[in-house]
Amino acid sequence: MRSVITRALLIAAGLVTVVFLVTAGFLVFTHAAAVAEAADQRDAAAVAAVLAVSSNADDIRGTIARTSAGAAGRLSVVLADGTRLGVGGGTPVASAGGAVVSIRPAVVPFPFGAVFGVLGISAVALAAAVWLGHRPFTPVLDALRVLASAAGRRVRLRGPKELEALAASIDEASERTAQLLAKEREMIADVSHRLRTPLAALRLDADAVGSGPVADRIRSAVSTLGHDVDRIIQALQPEERESAGTCDVASVVEARMKFWSAHAADQGRMLEVDVGEPAWVPLAPDALGAVVDALLENVFRHTPAAAPVGVSVVRHAGWVTLVVEDGGTGVADPSSALHRGSSGGGSTGLGLDIARAAAEATGGTIHLERGRLGGARVRLRFGEANSHHSPASPRAWRLWRGHP
Known part of the structure; x- marks a missing residue:
């Protein structure tokens, strides 16, 4: 905020300084030109006074030489008989005794010295303006600092x-x-x-x-439901919860697939499971189990009974990927499928939100794509426990492509 105020003051004071410099330069130059013109008029009057009392060429030449314009070669006199005394010619400015006095205008140099002096004064004034301009904003900046540091507590400030x-x-x-x-x-x-x-x-x-x-x-099923209810009650008391710990994704998936494979057999679904080697992630087993249950519940609820299901776990380069895909019709509105409370499929949308939150808790991502079975594929990337891996970005995004 302070830098924004400084830039605003610099712009405003800078514009005023530029206008001041241009005006001052114009006035100084105009004054110098007026002074030079007045000096030329005095020189012409002095020569005309001599012409009024004498027509002697030597006297006139001496008078011309004693003037500033004559010494600079800008003043000349044309006598009545046509004789020209002096050099330069120029504009006739006076006449006497039939003679004409002419002066060529002087070249007025630009007053750089005066302008530089004004520029120095303007720079000092500009710095003073910025310093003084910050003073009225001090209460505002102090109040904003209090607001910025008051997260999670009541705000007490004195200001505007x-x-x-x-x-x-x-x-x-x-x-x-x-x-x-x-x-x-x-x-x-x-x-x-x-x-x-x-x-x-x-x-x-x-x-x-x-x-x-x-x-x-x-x-x-009753035991699982009772366990979930207990977990909800425990979640209401975060100060009493134990640390999240770690779990083996392969073991958790295998354990949960024992439950879901029975449902697949009852419905005549083809179920493919490939868990691979042990892969540890910084999640509690219950939390990961809830993710697996949420994803498979979506599959069983929103796809035809004969649609195949595939579940796989892959460990690679510091990441553990859990893939759940089906042979259904896919997701009608993938752009909103990951928004909590809006799945576009007639459900609450909480299943994908639970999966997204779990993945992001490990620094991972969630991807919604079209899978090889023809329907939706949810791909969760978990950051592997005790492993260094590049940050996943963006944290949640959606793809809806043709068959890979």
């Missing part, structure tokens, strides 16, 4: 009324945001706790079903 009003608005908005966040956390906690009762009933019903593949899947 407009900035004090802005600070009050920021305080009000911060308080309102804090209230909304508190209400949101309370609502989530309340809903999460309310879900525990029906979950307990579901667990009892699942145990009563007996054994078999269907009963196992029901129990697994």
Whole structure:
């Protein structure tokens, strides 16, 4: 801000200085020309006075030589008989006794010395103007510094009324945001706790079903849901959470695919899984598991039952890439697919947002493309744990291309 004010003051004061210099130079030059013209008139009057009382050529020549214009060769006299005394010719300016006095105008030099003197004074005045111009802005700059350093706390400043009003608005908005966040956390906690009762009933019903593949899947789904509810409640108390830690992407994907492969078998889907070698990323296993579940849930919910699914993990150059692709119809509006709450497919859009947040938490990216199976391909790049890799940029972007 200070540099902006300095530039504005320099521009304004500089323009004034230029106008002042041009005006001063013109006035000094005009004055010098007027002084030279007045001197020429005096010289012509002196010669004309001699011509009025004498027509002696020697007297006239002596008078011409004693004048400044005559000594410079700019003054001449033409007597009545046509005799020219002096040199130069020029414009007739006086006459006496039938003789005519002529003077050639002097060349007035440009007053560089005076202009340079004015230029020096202007430079000093310019510096003083910039220094003095900053003084009225000091309260504004101090208030802006307080505003800039007041993130996360109430703003207390003394300055212009407009900035004090802005600070009050920021305080009000911060308080309102804090209230909304508190209400949101309370609502989530309340809903999460309310879900525990029906979950307990579901667990009892699942145990009563007996054994078999269907009963196992029901129990697994209920267990996963209960675990997610517990994780939501824990997330409401960040001060009590443990550090994120690390996890092996290959192991997490293998574990979650045991659950999703059963669903694929029920629907007759072809499921391809290729996890490769162990690949560690700075995410908690639960967080990565939630990403895998969110992506596969989107596939199973929004593609035909017979559409194939592919899941793969690749580790390369400090990055771990998780790819989930399907043989569905793809994403109708990929430009908004990564916007939270707007998927364009009739869902909440939270699945891709969860995946994006997890990837960006490791310094990675999310890419939405058309895959080799003909439908959508979500490609997540995670920064590998304890590895140096170039920053991924941009952090989230979308591609919608033809088949690779």
